[in-house]
Amino acid sequence: MTGIPVTVERASASGALRRFFSRRASWIPVLAALAILIVMFIGAQAYFGNFLTPRVISSLLLDNAYLLILAVGMTFVILTGGIDLSVGAVMAFTGMLGASLLRDGLPVGVVVPVMLLIGAAMGLAVGIMVQYFDVQPFIASLAAMFAARGLAFMVSLSSIRVEDPAILWLQSTRIQAAPGSWFITPTGILAILVVIVGALLLAYTRFGRTIYAIGGNEQSARLMGLPVVRTKLLAYVVSGVCAGLAGVVFTAYTGASYPLNGIGTELDTIAAVVIGGTLLTGGSGYVLGSMIGVLVYGSIKTVISFLGAEQSWTRITIGALLLLFVVVQRIIVARSSRR
Template sequence: MTSTLESPTRAGAASPSRYSTFMSRHSSLMPTFAAVVILVALLVGAQMRFSNFLTPGNLSALLLDNAYLLVLAVGMTFVILTGGIDLSVGSVMAFTGILGASLLSQGLPAVVVIPIVLAGGAAIGLVIGILVHYFDVQPFIASLAGLFLARGLAFVVSLASIRVEDPIVLWLQRTRLAVAGWYITPTGIIALLTVAIAFYVLHWTRFGRTVYAIGGGEQSARLMGLKVARTKILVYVISGVCGGLAGVLLTAYSGAGYPRNGIGTELDAIAAVVIGGTLLTGGTGYVLGSLIGVLVYGTIKKIISFMGAEQSWMQIIIGGILLVFVVVQRVIVARSQRRT
């Protein structure tokens, strides 16, 4: 009789345990799933409203028009996962874009110019990373200094737009690989490759695990013997390199470098990363979620273009969605704290 009474009790105790384990393992995916739902709802709603929205051409343009933003969002994901922030990426993109255009106009080949601009972005990221880690400067302040530095350097290079005529750079955007109405350009391929490499690094390497560990608790990561200093600096270097690469993609997309490019783009990148499910507190997030966030951003922008409405609605809608996702993130953090 005793064994009969004990068996249901054990089974009943096991059920909430399994539920709690499942929720603790998968609750971090909730914001990303929400972003996917929002993206699908936007696409379906736009198709019902305009009837010609879900065409291969429009969907292909979603990626290509926002390839530079996707690359910025990848770099921003690394930084935010450690609990930091990088406000310099828009200015780095402008600086590297105008620097590359200037060097190309002087006759330097693209195979030389592109590594130079990537190194320029990495150098600014290195400065920010050193300020954050070794001088204990808040990431907001350190990256704000990087923003002013990069923007100032962009104006030093040129105050006016510089047209790009290099065939290799123009090939990146003008070449289209088309299949059944769908198409992609080398800029889009580069952006997707950046996402794929970042996904591999974050989920399959020791460096990636260290990034997540630092976001989860820097002191704990130190006690575990992880290389915190190197990792914190490298994430800002990666963000700087992504800023430089975005400068190349934007220059290829627009056909010119301009020192005022990218004003406010750092906020767009942060919004895309947050909408994609990366917690601003660090330690939780996915680079594929950032891809979804960029597609949500691009879809809203295209819907507003179809409607012929003012671009101010873009900021209003993105702001509203961002507020919703911040609330969702706070709920997730509160639940995880209660479980611990």
């Protein structure tokens, strides 16, 4: 008789779990990415023995802070059903412009806002092409990518070294409780703050709810009287601002700016966002998932570095994971459509 209550309890727990996943299907890819991250941590620690150390784990955020900021902005755009291929080039252009202005003696209090405004302007230009001229997001952002890369070369054909102490302080300062313990840099704090602000905007504001509505069904969002045009423009502006801020962070990270910085970064950003569970068709995804996707990406790079293998394996692994998550997303969308 004692086995009956246990069986009923297990059945009840199993039913509750199925109900949760049926109602929160959008969380399945996020939880899958989290599971992959945990398995990678456990496997790497078992193989190397010194992977889960404060230095290595802290460096994950330090080395990928700029990518995390870009991923937050990209999440907003992809949630609307769009794409932004210009973020890597905008990051390079704003970095080059900022380094040039700092070299000419302008204070950092002027240079950083200028970099953010330039990023916002580039994002707005892409949004205007998409919304008012009916240009496909892929083509509009591709044009912006070429324009931003060309502008970066117009600033200088060679690398510009950054010597401003305020910019270098962002990366060189390590905040830690004790020597040898976990640490974080101001660039890492900036990245985490961007994640928090992005998550709050999507979850608790009308702007965020409208973004999800547009991605789910833009025509329905228009019929409901939602500000579709303004929201889509703002989504691209958010992506542009994040690209400008990433320019600041990446400049601090490298201590210099170069016109070819950020080549391929837009693809890394899209891959991280998709691995984090955001649907490429829009309407489903979370900033937290994008953060997990960036950590998965960074962990793969670190593991391959530990192995001493060529970094080409990073691309191969990311490509395989991306394909896996796209398939998972298609299955979830198909099941949701049937329901």
